[in-house]
Amino acid sequence: MRTLLSIPLFALTLAAQIYVTPQGDDSNPATAARPIRTLLHARDLVRARNQQMTADLVVYLAPGTYRLSAPLLLDARDSGSGGHNVVYRSAVEGQRAVVSGGVAVSGWKLADRARNLWSAPAPASLENTRQLYVNGVRAHRSRGRLPVDVTPTDTGYTASSAAMASWRNASDIEFVYTGGNSIWNEHSQGLGPWTEPRCPVAGIEGAAIAMAQPCWANSTKRIMLPSNERTANLVGGASVGKQPAYIENAYELLGTPGEWYFDRPTRTLYYVPRPGEDLARADVEAPAVESLIEASGTADAPVHNLVFRGLQFSYATWLRPSTPEGFSEIQANYTLTGARAWATQGLCTLVPGGECPYGAWTKLPGNVRLRYSHDIAFRGDVFIHLGAAGLDLGDGAQSDAVEGCAFTDISGNGVELGAVDQPLATGAGITRDNRIRNNHIWNIGAEYRGGIGIVVGYAQRSTIEHNQIEQTPYAAISMGWGGWPDKIRQPGQANYSENNRVANNRISHFMLVLADGGGIYTQGLTGPDLAHGERVTGNVVTEQFGSGHGIYTDNGSCNITVAGNVMFHLNFDNWGSRHKDYYNGADGSANDPLDILDNYWQQGGADASASNVTLRGNRTIGSLDQAPRAVLDAAGLEPAFQGLLRERIAPAAPPEPPSRTASIAGNGFALVTWSPPVFEGESPVERYTVTAWSGAASAGTAGISAAEFRDVGYVKLSGLQNGTAYRFTVTASNRQGDSVASMPSRSVTPGSKPFPLPAPPAHVSAIADASGRVSIHFQDPAAVDKKAPGAPVVAYTITASPGGQKVTFTGRNVLALEGTAHTTFTVMEGFAPGRTYTFSVAAVNPTGEGAPAVSAPVTIPAK
Numbered sequence: 001m002r003t004l005l006s007i008p009l010f011a012l013t014l015a016a017q018i019y020v021t022p023q024g025d026d027s028n029p030a031t032a033a034r035p036i037r038t039l040l041h042a043r044d045l046v047r048a049r050n051q052q053m054t055a056d057l058v059v060y061l062a063p064g065t066y067r068l069s070a071p072l073l074l075d076a077r078d079s080g081s082g083g084h085n086v087v088y089r090s091a092v093e094g095q096r097a098v099v100s101g102g103v104a105v106s107g108w109k110l111a112d113r114a115r116n117l118w119s120a121p122a123p124a125s126l127e128n129t130r131q132l133y134v135n136g137v138r139a140h141r142s143r144g145r146l147p148v149d150v151t152p153t154d155t156g157y158t159a160s161s162a163a164m165a166s167w168r169n170a171s172d173i174e175f176v177y178t179g180g181n182s183i184w185n186e187h188s189q190g191l192g193p194w195t196e197p198r199c200p201v202a203g204i205e206g207a208a209i210a211m212a213q214p215c216w217a218n219s220t221k222r223i224m225l226p227s228n229e230r231t232a233n234l235v236g237g238a239s240v241g242k243q244p245a246y247i248e249n250a251y252e253l254l255g256t257p258g259e260w261y262f263d264r265p266t267r268t269l270y271y272v273p274r275p276g277e278d279l280a281r282a283d284v285e286a287p288a289v290e291s292l293i294e295a296s297g298t299a300d301a302p303v304h305n306l307v308f309r310g311l312q313f314s315y316a317t318w319l320r321p322s323t324p325e326g327f328s329e330i331q332a333n334y335t336l337t338g339a340r341a342w343a344t345q346g347l348c349t350l351v352p353g354g355e356c357p358y359g360a361w362t363k364l365p366g367n368v369r370l371r372y373s374h375d376i377a378f379r380g381d382v383f384i385h386l387g388a389a390g391l392d393l394g395d396g397a398q399s400d401a402v403e404g405c406a407f408t409d410i411s412g413n414g415v416e417l418g419a420v421d422q423p424l425a426t427g428a429g430i431t432r433d434n435r436i437r438n439n440h441i442w443n444i445g446a447e448y449r450g451g452i453g454i455v456v457g458y459a460q461r462s463t464i465e466h467n468q469i470e471q472t473p474y475a476a477i478s479m480g481w482g483g484w485p486d487k488i489r490q491p492g493q494a495n496y497s498e499n500n501r502v503a504n505n506r507i508s509h510f511m512l513v514l515a516d517g518g519g520i521y522t523q524g525l526t527g528p529d530l531a532h533g534e535r536v537t538g539n540v541v542t543e544q545f546g547s548g549h550g551i552y553t554d555n556g557s558c559n560i561t562v563a564g565n566v567m568f569h570l571n572f573d574n575w576g577s578r579h580k581d582y583y584n585g586a587d588g589s590a591n592d593p594l595d596i597l598d599n600y601w602q603q604g605g606a607d608a609s610a611s612n613v614t615l616r617g618n619r620t621i622g623s624l625d626q627a628p629r630a631v632l633d634a635a636g637l638e639p640a641f642q643g644l645l646r647e648r649i650a651p652a653a654p655p656e657p658p659s660r661t662a663s664i665a666g667n668g669f670a671l672v673t674w675s676p677p678v679f680e681g682e683s684p685v686e687r688y689t690v691t692a693w694s695g696a697a698s699a700g701t702a703g704i705s706a707a708e709f710r711d712v713g714y715v716k717l718s719g720l721q722n723g724t725a726y727r728f729t730v731t732a733s734n735r736q737g738d739s740v741a742s743m744p745s746r747s748v749t750p751g752s753k754p755f756p757l758p759a760p761p762a763h764v765s766a767i768a769d770a771s772g773r774v775s776i777h778f779q780d781p782a783a784v785d786k787k788a789p790g791a792p793v794v795a796y797t798i799t800a801s802p803g804g805q806k807v808t809f810t811g812r813n814v815l816a817l818e819g820t821a822h823t824t825f826t827v828m829e830g831f832a833p834g835r836t837y838t839f840s841v842a843a844v845n846p847t848g849e850g851a852p853a854v855s856a857p858v859t860i861p862a863k
Contacts, residue, residue: 016055018045019091021062035062039072039088039099046086047077053084061090061097061311068101069125069288074295080305085377090310096382101289101367102133102315105269108279115255115272118279122267126288129317130447131387131411132260132269133285134277136651138385138409138446138679139260142253143246145743146175148207150243152220156202156211157243165204168251169263172322173201175211175244177219178449178660179236179514191219191329192236193515193547194474196449198248199240199326215326218336223343223351225488232350233359234484234555235330245660246743256740274654275737287317287387291365297372299396299428304374311381316367318388318411321448332455332478333364333389333412333448334420350485358493359482360421363457364412364448366392370400372428377401382649387447389413389455393434395422401435404641406649408440409679411447414469415439418457420481423495425458430496432460436467438641443650443679445473449513452478452521458495465503468636468645469510473678475517475548476507476541479534483524483556483579486592491582492556497534498527504538506636511546513659513675518552518576519544519567525558525583530593533559540635542624543710544570545676545812547822550601552576558583558592566627566635567601571813572822574603578613600627602827604767604775620773622827653681654737658688658730664792664815665726665748666755666846671792672728673714673815674742676706680734687733690715692726693744699726706732713812714794716846720750758790758843758850763823766839766855768831770863774800776855777825778841795844799852800828800837808844833862 019035026041028034036042042059050057057080080086090097103123111119132139148164150157167173176198179190191197199215220239223232231238247253251261251270260271269286273279292313297303320337321327328336336345346361347354367386370376371394383390383405390410393400397417407414418431425431436454445451453469453476456462462479469476479500482493507519519541527533541550550567553560553576567574575596580588591611598617607616621627637644655677663672672690685706692699702715709715720726726748729741759781767775776798781788796809809826831837836859840852 016049016057018042018059020059022064022066039066039068043072043074043078050079050081050086053081056080056085056087058087058089061088063090063092063095063097065098065100068099068292071289071291071294074293074303074306076297076301076303078306079303085305085307087307087309088311089307093310096310096312098312098314099292100315101287101292101317102285103288105284105286111270117254118271118273120269122262122269123286126286128264128319128322129262129286129288130319130322131287131317132271133315133385134271134274135282136385137653139258139271141249142251142259142261143248143743144253146244146247150209152242156216157209159207159209162206164209165206167204169265170201170204171212172264173250174198174248175201176246176248177240178245191240192331194331194450194517195236195329196514197240197327197329198321199328200322200324202324212324212326214339214341215324215328217340218328218342219326221342223347225350228488230487232347233330234487258740285315287315289316290318290388291367291369292316293368295370295373295376297396299372302372302374302396302428303370304376306376307379308377308381309379313368313381313383314385316386316388318365318367327448329450330361331450332452333450334361337362357421357423358485363416363419364389366390366416368392370394370397372396373400374398375400377403378405380404383407384409384650387411389416390444392416393418395419395425395431396429397431397434399433401437402439403435403437404644405439406644408443408650409446410444410451412445412451413455414441414444414453416455417462418459420457423458423482423493425496430460431458434459435463437463438466438637440637440644441467441469442471446679449473452476454478456500457481458497459500460496460498462500465501465505466636466638467505469505470508471512471678471680472510473513474511475521476510476519477502477505478521480522480524480526480557483554486556486579486582489580489582489588491584492524495525497525498532500526500534502534502536502539504635507539507541508543509545511544511548512678513546515546516548517546518549521552521554522557522560523554524556527559530559530561530595533561536560536562537564538631538634540566540632541570542568544572547572547813549576550574553579553594555579556592557594561595561597562599563595563597564631565599566624566631567599568621568624568627570602571811571824574599574601581612600631602775602825604769604825606767620769620771620775620827622773622829648682650682652683652736655679655681655685655732655734655739657739657742658732659742661728661730661742661745663728663745663748665750667752668720668722668750669716669718669846670720670726670728670748670750671714671716671794671815671846672730672745673812674730677732677739681736683735685732685734688715689731689733690717691729691741692717692720693729694724694726712810714815722750722752725749755845755847756789757847758793758845759785759788760851760853761796761841761843762853764839764841764853764855766837766858768858768860770833770861772831772833772860773827773829774831774837774839774858775825775827776839776841777823778853779821779823781843783821790843790845790850793843793845797842797844797849798826798828799840800831801840802837805830831860833860835860
């Protein structure tokens, strides 16, 4: 391994090299022997040397940490010239230079022995932060269930008691609303099951809880169109619901290991150590700046020809959610901001005084952010421990590249490309010809659960390929915007998007917390016709947890080709929906054009071509190894980049606790389910332990392996006392140890009244192909009749006739998504060509198996 001083001087002139080390001195000449210290001075030296470049100008950063007290601002003056690049890179291959916005926290003292609560003075430069990291592991702000019952008012809530009136710093407390389905609703509906909005408290007086404005109005007053039951923004509901799923950032909730709190008036940080942490020796980092690098050009003078190579970007926060704006989410971490945003922002012609263009809501910023950037590359960099989005290639990004990078432990989205505020941009304002390739993205959405691995707004000729994305709370890749007006028979937002390509990505373990998204999600107009529209090819999408689709063509999705992909273990519709075409004066009598070709999935489906939608050559598979090996091998990181999967980027740790623990009680038992951890601690969760609580006393435990939970979706705790209220917590375990317990479920009380047998499932059908495989489709009984008896359904039994072949279908969506309209499917194999079969499907609940519904006869085609 080469040291800083051993880098040869040939090939570049001395003037084309700048050397930096954290131990340097900015009065030095920036040579290898006498390096400088700061990135700011390195930038200024670049400006003095980059006018007449004959080779790349390289800024070598020695391994170590470069602390920033303000963003490093770059513009057109900092660009390469003559077709050459200005390169900021690690001086030692394999060792990263860390660009940090954090401040070290020291001087910890025991403040409360009973709670093992420690305190430290805030560093002088720390005004506020939303994150804290101990030895490279994210701590969580204190959180818990609301300790009072509340009734919504126009200004907030009336509480059942004044218990919270004495809590310190009430205006720093946040109410969090997790969108959900069925038993996960728990009276908190978010603003759609794809969202997790949050609003700060303004103040508490007695039993009156005032919520901060404008967040409260933006999250509870979204305008309803008078002609139908939809909000004017056409995305989600009008209000967050009756009460929060949980509250966060209160001193009074401290006591759980790994949780912290910043008492801003006293400038004191509090933390409860995890087992084994010694705060006298720990590296505790508090992010103090909101962006690390801002490379902002203009339409006339873009910033260009910059390369960042082998660097690490860490410890930046984002503070808007801590202001009265809060986090009033729309989708994909876009939010409403500003007074009366609920009445005007992005609503355009749908309401009087609406602001155009439609859908121009406020984007989550990146902690590294670019605008009007050309030919800028990030290669082999790491984006970790960040409080907003990781990297934002904003409006006017052209021919930029992100390749071989790692994105993890990021509060919001991983990579953002383009935006949604300039759908009709021309020339320099168009986002085009960008490449996001061979990156490893996992554990994003760590704080804002609607976060997505790669989010693309309006763009042309983007290449999103060979990325590996896993462990995401919501979708993995999202492309396009503005298609929602088809809900009211109007065209989606016209835009310049065309020829975007999403290819050969490997996506798994997504939708772990929220719902109604996809492995690859698209909506809106993607091009002028199918030949120039979006192409989704060669992707492998597996192990979906929440409801949604593998490849999701949502509202207004137009001119998309979905071809040669593999989708498996999704449990729901593999591809999304047909949508009526209202673009360019169309009257909705036909569908938006889609080609769904040569995919491998469990969904089944005969060849068909009607109303602009073509399905052809798709194949049913019953196991992943039945898909072509060439497609499986080509998806994900290419061989030269697969070392990213083996590299230890984040420290090993126990997992974060499971979330959204919920339960249903029966006769002497309860069924408990939850969302798995997004952050697994760099090794997979192996086991879960469920504990029943009666008051403060444990009333029994039950364990389940992670593999069994994936197949079954719940744990049954028996031996509970009828008439006694219980709550339940869940811990997750990996090789490093046990997580802390989840927040408890809401109370349920077992009783002796049995569940009635379930009604027959809805819409049972069977689709056969020449392989002898049959895809059986069905819906929950309550999908059609909300009063259908028999919930909770815990399984379905499927029986073929003749022959009596039987399978039992279980899984997370069986119990946790009662009453949703999503179609569930599974595959049965081994049926004889030319023979005709029917398939009966019966729902099963804790009482037993209900009456079946039977499919129409299907004949197995000859090969």
